[in-house]
Amino acid sequence: MVKTKNNTNPALDEMNALLALFNQRKLPEALAIASSMVQQYPKHGFAWKVLGAIYQNQGAMQHALDALKNAALFLPNDYEAQYNLGNCFYDQQQLDSAVVCYQNAIQLNPSFAQAHYNLGNVLKKQDLLKEAEQSYKNALRFDVDNVWVLDNLAHVLYDQGHFSEAKDCYERVLKIQPDFVAAHIGLGAVSKALGQLQDAEDSFKRAIEFGAEFEAYSNLADLLHASDRLVEAEVCLRAAISAHPDSVDATVKMAVYLRTLGRVPESIPYFIQALSIDQSRKDVHVDLGLAKADQGLFSEAEVCYRRALELDPDYWLAYNNLGLALHRMERYQEAELAFDKAIALHPSEALLYSNLGLTLAALGQIKKAEASLKKAVEIFPEYVNAHINLCTNYIAQGRLEEAEYECFEALKFDPASNKARSNLLFAMNYSGHHSAEYRLQQALEFNNVVTSKVVQAYTAWQSHPNSRRLRIGLMSGDLRQHPVAYFLENWVRNVDFSQFELTAYLTDIREDAFTGRLKPNFAYWKSLVGLTDQAAAELIHDDGIDILLDLSGHTSGNRLQILAWKPAPIQVSWLGYFATTGMKCVDYFIADEVGVPAAHYAHFVEKIKYLPDTRLCFTAPHVAVDVSALPALTNGYITFASFQTLAKAGDDVLALWAEVMLALPDAKLRWQCKSFGDADVTADMVARFAKLGISADRLTLLCSVSREAYFVAHHEVDVILDTFPYPGGTTTCEALWMGVPTLTLAGDSLIARQGASMLSAAGLADWVAETKVDYLNAALALCSDLSQLANLRAKLRAQVLASPLFDAERFAKNMEIALWEMWHEHYPVAGVDKVAQAKDASATNEK
Incomplete structure (x- = not known):
């Protein structure tokens, strides 16, 4: 009797040959045999199983998924078939399906450690951290010294705030494999979270010694920065760039670090270097744009944002930043279009509605701006800047009580907001419903906030008590066509430069024709834009300024907090504001007797320094318009x-x-x-x-x-x-x-x-x-x-x-006397009496 061939199963030698080709990585030959085998034996799971594995190796994921589904169908009790299908689902981010497959594999083989581990990975990716933790622990029951399982378990423990347990896991990993770089980095992170900063530093450094990628340098630099070890942090980041010269992230990290310190000009070459490595990084183009904008280079920032949008036309953040740059260039209609585009792409982002509100207000669409700002607050009730912007909108409408309310809402969510407190103080000037005592109390709150942020104010300066020529600094963001400039021009054009040297410190670098009329009267013209308060104070202090005049007070764009560092021995509030700053570091407020009678001294923290006649001197407008008949x-x-x-x-x-x-x-x-x-x-x-x-x-x-x-x-x-x-x-x-x-x-x-x-x-x-x-x-x-x-x-x-x-000459003489009087009150020393000289000169001029 002749035996017939079994047509439902391939021969054992055929299966072994296929498996050998696969294990030898001879995938084209294996693919041909496996494809033929599934056609000949369509219900035999082994052939489908190998075919799926081949497709996975070749990256043909849909073909792999189809093959592995058949393998699992025809091998219902094969835990590896379920496991392989789970891996395929995981690779295609079909996480729920992957979970089911891994669970099936575990049910078929409860001691299958790799299935427990991969299940943990999927659950971790789904942010099911507690469940992921249990899966990793199950895997360790069957593979106790698996460093990858231990490392991932430590990760989920860390993410759940179980820092001590996470630390134990990392230490177990390093006992098994001392050069496991990721564990050193993780151990540094949990040590930092536990407040064990030296241990954290040591761990990051060990990771670097073992050849860590940029992450270890980044974490170490952050640790050093947080500890105010700024030089060491910078050295660390430079070492990262040296070790990884082709790392965009390393170069960008250095750029962002410098920008954070207020060293914006130094940051820009690093952003450019990062883009020379990889021009396709849209986020770096945006970061470079931000650095340019920090310096007031808005047209250059615009180019950066538009380049990012060429790379990704749906990049909502680039549209937002583009809108901000266009707004600052007063191209308001274009800015509105940019914000509208950003909102269409990301309608749930509150900051977009807040920024749009500012542009609509600039376009004169006050009510529409109000609606946009309210939408921002509706999306994110704790959005401090939206409340501040809504305050400004209500001021423009004359709705003062609502404006003040928005300031208090902002302060409810951020009591340390300088901007909210300045806006509140400014808004209160419009209202006659607050007592002088209440306004002073609120101003003192501003003082408390800004001084609490100062590490160590200056107590020594380069000034010389017997100086015959004073270095006068003027800090303002309004040295252009602006009321401050209209009142300033007459004085600076008539300053006696044999007695005073003027330095302008700009908090806004916008310039126009009026700026051109002011500049020649200054020995130095310096921008504080992009500098932190501390860096700006350091610049002013290093310049050896004797008297620093702040021309902004609590008006828009002020940098009053710089004064809290006391960069100059004498600090004065004048011209741009009309009430106390509230800051105890400000020594004088320049006024006249009509504006501040003696009975009102108590309204001010500063000492009142009177000018005769008037505290302000206006410059005749530079327009050719005659007076008409009545x-x-x-x-x-x-x-x-x-x-x-x-x-x-x-x-x-x-x-x-x-x-x-x-x-x-x-x-x-x-x-x-x-x-x-x-x-x-x-x-x-x-x-x-x-x-x-x-x-x-x-x-x-x-x-x-x-x-x-x-x-x-x-x-x-x-x-x-x-x-x-x-x-x-x-x-x-x-x-x-x-x-x-x-x-x-x-x-x-x-x-x-x-x-x-x-x-x-x-x-x-x-x-x-x-x-x-x-x-x-x-x-x-x-x-x-x-x-x-x-x-x-x-x-x-x-x-x-x-x-x-x-009368500019008269006013300049009055200011000259006042400046020397303030100087001699601060330095009551023997020497040339400049006050007497100035008064004599003034009397001679009057004769």
């Missing part, structure tokens, strides 16, 4: 005007303005400010006036215009009605120069008395009211005689140019 002579009615922001015009202001207009029923109000570029804001204001009895036909509400057009607008104005308690400053001086007087109401703080100070210095004390009743009566009286008003208009420009408010 428009009321032609119109037959008075046109009142304001060029103030909505924030300055609270309910009390509108009510008093309405009283004036009701008393003069033919009068009209022309009000021009940026917020009226938003139609909804304008409609709200018309409605508010209607409730006060003033109809829309008596109102002309206009958005802001170019600087020259703004001056020309005064041709339509007879009298400026000032706001309170925050009156005009720059606009008051500019109106006087255009022949238009301002009616102001003096209050009980420096800012509330700013208008009174300026008008007194200009010889218009009769335009200063002490009460609301006086304000109303003065408006009626001063507007009752049009010929007198016309005569005043005709002579007013000449009058103010000759007054202390515009």
